[in-house]
Amino acid sequence: MKRILPILIVASLALTGCSKSSSDDPIRQIEEIAADKIKAKYISVLPELKDYAHVYEGMTKNKNYKVVVGRNDIDYMVAYIDASGKVYLKKTAQLDTSLKNKINTFRFYPSDVLTEGNAVLLMFEAPNITSPDQPIISFEVIFPNEGKLINVGRNLSNDANKYVYTITFTTKTVWFYSNGKLYMYDRSTGKIILETADIPHDLLKGALTSFFFENNKMILIQGGSSDLKISCYPLTISEGNLPSFWTGSIAGKGNIAKEDIEITDDADYILIKLKGIAHIYKFKKVDGGQG
Secondary structure, rough: OOOHHHHHHHOOEEEEOOOOOOOOOHHHHHHHHHHHHHHHHHHHOOHHHHHEEEEEEEEEEOOOOEEEEEOOOOOEEEEEEOOOOOOOEEEEEEEEEOOOOOOEEEEOOOOOOEEEOOOEEEEEEEEOOOOOOOEEEEEEEEEEOOEEEEOOOOOEOOOOOOEEEOOEEOEEOOOOOOOEEEEEEEOOOEEEEEEEEEHHHHHHHHOOOOEEEEEOOOEEEEEEOEEEEEEEEEOEOOOEEOOOOOEEOOOOOOOOOHHHHEEOOOOOEEEEOOOOOOEEEEEEOOOOOOO
16 A cells, blocks of 8 residues: 655645735745636636635546636635536535634645546645644545545544555545554545444555455455465454455465555456456455456
């Protein structure tokens, strides 16, 4: 799993929090000019942009859509623009109210930590007086699903480590691992459906890769022998309690690197693709039977 370190990611835009006036601050002047240009570019299809103090433009990870974000403090609007220049989808949302009047930096970009090509990642930061090197972090992931934009995210303000691992999309869920907990959301609604602290990080580190899916199940893939071992566990797993629902293997591939393993799913199967091999290995979610 790739880890996001928000305080180290290169910012696309940093905003507000300036003590100088706009006329005295060249950075602020550049930001305001950029926002005005973006507003002018999209105001005909997004007239509501006039109501937002901060406006940004970007693209989805797969570059299928341009994405325009308007923000007033913790309130924001996201719009997906298609190739014809028309608004495909848009929505408004709000961050945790505990962040009101605190956000001083905003980062907006497609990211390789997202496994969904049409998603974008929004990062919000606020100063942390007690630990200046660890700003308060909140993030939102935006993606289209069944004709509407969905947002999932988390305020990391009270977490000891303000990072998350790769944000993974399955056919029914969106999940990420952070601070010893797994957070899983319903892909169609954005509502959180699971938060658990029962998965030891050392156990995940011992596997080449992992994959979580519906019905509180997870896949761990382990190598080191002649075969690649695939095990399906309940999410209540612990170091001393390792009951598995089912196990499977891929013969002769035990020495493959984790970077060369890609896991996805469909409604019925876990799908495993190995780099350089055209064949897709399919294991039934319910019992591990190969398809």
